[in-house]
Amino acid sequence: MPLVKQIRRRGGLERLAKQHGLRLTRQRRLIFAILESAKTHLNAKQILEQAQRLEPGIDQVTIYRNLGVLKRLGVVDELDLLHLRGDQHYYEARQVRAHSHVACLACGKVFEFYTSAIKTIDRELEKECGFSVSFTRIEIGGQCAACRKSGREAPLPRKGKQAR
Amino acid sequence: MPLVKQIRRRGGLERLAKQHGLRLTRQRRLIFAILESAKTHLNAKQILEQAQRLEPGIDQVTIYRNLGVLKRLGVVDELDLLHLRGDQHYYEARQVRAHSHVACLACGKVFEFYTSAIKTIDRELEKECGFSVSFTRIEIGGQCAACRKSGREAPLPRKGKQAR
DNA sequence: ATGTTATTGCAACTGAGTTGCAACAACAGA
DNA sequence: TCTGTTGTTGCAACTCAGTTGCAATAACAT
Ligand SMILES: [Mn+2]
Ligand SMILES: [Mn+2]
Ligand SMILES: [Zn+2]
Ligand SMILES: [Zn+2]
Numbered sequence: 547m548p549l550v551k552q553i554r555r556r557g558g559l560e561r562l563a564k565q566h567g568l569r570l571t572r573q574r575r576l577i578f579a580i581l582e583s584a585k586t587h588l589n590a591k592q593i594l595e596q597a598q599r600l601e602p603g604i605d606q607v608t609i610y611r612n613l614g615v616l617k618r619l620g621v622v623d624e625l626d627l628l629h630l631r632g633d634q635h636y637y638e639a640r641q642v643r644a645h646s647h648v649a650c651l652a653c654g655k656v657f658e659f660y661t662s663a664i665k666t667i668d669r670e671l672e673k674e675c676g677f678s679v680s681f682t683r684i685e686i687g688g689q690c691a692a693c694r695k696s697g698r699e700a701p702l703p704r705k706g707k708q709a710r
Numbered sequence: 711m712p713l714v715k716q717i718r719r720r721g722g723l724e725r726l727a728k729q730h731g732l733r734l735t736r737q738r739r740l741i742f743a744i745l746e747s748a749k750t751h752l753n754a755k756q757i758l759e760q761a762q763r764l765e766p767g768i769d770q771v772t773i774y775r776n777l778g779v780l781k782r783l784g785v786v787d788e789l790d791l792l793h794l795r796g797d798q799h800y801y802e803a804r805q806v807r808a809h810s811h812v813a814c815l816a817c818g819k820v821f822e823f824y825t826s827a828i829k830t831i832d833r834e835l836e837k838e839c840g841f842s843v844s845f846t847r848i849e850i851g852g853q854c855a856a857c858r859k860s861g862r863e864a865p866l867p868r869k870g871k872q873a874r
Numbered sequence: 875a876t877g878t879t880a881t882t883g884c885a886a887c888t889g890a891g892t893t894g895c896a897a898c899a900a901c902a903g904a
Numbered sequence: 905t906c907t908g909t910t911g912t913t914g915c916a917a918c919t920c921a922g923t924t925g926c927a928a929t930a931a932c933a934t
Contacts, residue, residue, distance in 0.1 A: 604882090686846045
């Protein structure tokens with residue numbers, strides 16, 4: 547599941563945590579660093595494994611609890627990526643500009659798509675409904691250009707334990 | 711979690727199933743009927759419970775398998791609704807017009823939002839990336855007009871077993 | 875230095891969704 | 905209408921992402 551990601555300026559999470567009165571533990575710093583340097587969307591297990599390289603004792607529950615905090619603060623977004631690979635969720639530090647996640651159902655590739663239409667939706671929602679948008683998650687499924695040319699047709703299992 | 715839904719023309723799923731060579735079992739017809747008449751987004755458990763009223767022997771595995779088929783055929787969409795209520799997913803028969811799902815993090819209300827910006831995104835993606843869109847899932851979190859006025863501030867637990 | 879309290883690790887748990895398999899029933903063809 | 909084929913079902917056991925309770929630990933304010 548290769549993809550390109552813009553990297554959030556490092557140190558941002560740490561600064562933000564301080565602002566909210568969070569204690570800067572070794573584990574927390576580590577998780578921040580992993581999220582800020584991630585070049586791909588990571589699920590909790592991947593974050594855990596990466597963290598354990600530097601901090602062997604760290605537990606998955608610490609990962610989940612910190613992801614929970616970061617989600618609530620609105621600095622990390624939780625993604626489903628259409629559950630193409632199973633039931634896990636994926637995480638990414640929120641970027642300056644909102645973007646959509648686009649997944650090819652044929653080859654599994656995921657990429658990010660930037661468009662001003664996201665802002666348009668948010669604006670409409672605020673004006674027409676008086677709704678104050680905190681975050682917008684857009685996930686699109688379909689067939690990528692490469693798979694279209696090669697005629698690959700989405701035989702990819704949409705879910706299941708085997709596809710791990 | 712009240713909301714208004716457009717009702718899909720009934721019988722559509724049955725016709726479509728026939729076209730794809732699916733056998734019309736009693737259980738399947740029942741699931742189709744439930745999906746086509748749903749006035750709210752249903753999770754698998756709710757579909758099961760509703761089905762068991764008319765078909766007490768029906769098992770959850772039958773629900774899941776049929777939802778799987780319908781997803782693959784592209785006639786039913788799977789939604790997360792931001793996992794505001796836990797880890798389940800929700801299902802709805804695909805409507806003629808695509809729409810976004812908007813959830814208030816303060817009161818839990820979910821509503822549907824129709825905008826031409828969805829088509830815009832799909833069109834851009836096709837033109838700029840050569841990507842052929844099969845479905846677009848847009849889920850937006852924030853604060854609804856009522857909660858804004860009353861000052862309710864999203865103390866709603868974003869997840870967890872207790873919130874069931 | 876010390877006390878307060880947020881945070882961690884452990885272990886047991888929860889529950890949505892899946893799997894294997896034998897029994898069943900749609901439905902096409904005779 | 906009977907019959908064979910095979911898609912579909914129910915059951916039971918399972919998987920695994922994520923959660924909970926609790927005691928031990930460690931930030932960090934004073
Ligand atoms: Mn999900
Ligand atoms: Mn809907
Ligand atoms: Zn592809
Ligand atoms: Zn509200």
